[in-house]
Amino acid sequence: MIDGLSRFSANVTLLGGGELTPATVSELLRRAPILVACDGAARHALGLGHVPRLVVGDMDSLDDETRAGFDPATLIEITEQETTDFEKALLHIEAPVILGVGFTGGRLDHELACYNALVRHPDKRCILVGGEDICFHAPARVSLDLAPGTRVSLFPMAEVGVTASGLEWPLDGLRLAPWGRVGTSNRAVAGPVEITPDATGLLVILPRAALDAAIAAISSSAR
Incomplete structure (x- = not known):
């Protein structure tokens, strides 16, 4: 942790609480080998056989049993309610590229909030990966x-x-x-x-x- 950020030299796979298939997670980890989970998505990651390097969020959906299995230093609890867990993670992580999965295809309001976060933080190189499409904020060129x-x-x-x-x-x-x-x-x-x-x-x-x-x-x- 440096200046409140977690900086990684390799690409990051960021898991959300939506649908996560073993094939998709494995596909993304081959391209972005550092795994970070948003809040309760940590439980899904463990269920797929992957241990997140960090868990970021307000922790309102991380159950006690799952939480107890993590080193407290890997739990980045951000309690403010002005941002979503996706945005919290986006702001906390510095990486060449972030591949986000589990953020699309579920609740429409949650999905729109993710697109809003991409636009409001254009310095973040983040690609949201869905079942059929991918989406990212266009850089300057x-x-x-x-x-x-x-x-x-x-x-x-x-x-x-x-x-x-x-x-x-x-x-x-x-x-x-x-x-x-x-x-x-x-x-x-x-x-x-x-x-x-x-x-x-x-x-x-x-x-x-x-x-x-x-x-x-x-x-x-x-x-």
Whole structure:
């Protein structure tokens, strides 16, 4: 622990309290070998045979039996109620890339809160992994090596202009906004897909098969 943060040199897999399959967790741990659980997700991790390096949250869903099995130094209890457990973990962890799973596909309000956290903390390189899709906040410039035909959706959480290349339907000169035009269901064509928003607030949504491309892209992107 340094200055209230846990800093890791390797990628982090962050577990939430939603659906977690053994195959998905193993897949992510191959790409992000450091395991961190949000609150009660620690119990799910143990059930899958994995011991989290840290457990972060307000601990309101971590049962006493599970809690007793952890070294107290690995339990990062943050009791304030202004942020979700996902946001608490996001703020506490420093890592090259964070892969979050168990945060989508359940309660819609919880899922939307996670997207809100991605936008409000654009310095965090975090990819949320769902059953079919992945989602991350677009950095200042991102270049994605995607196969032609790959679905590329851009969803604005604020008003933002976008310059992009490598997409079937051009976006240059358009203003995107959650109350106006959005950029969903576009497709990659030849060459890398390059996206440059002029402000923070743009979410990139790709098929789950594009996870490695997304990791490579945000690993090398400018903050």
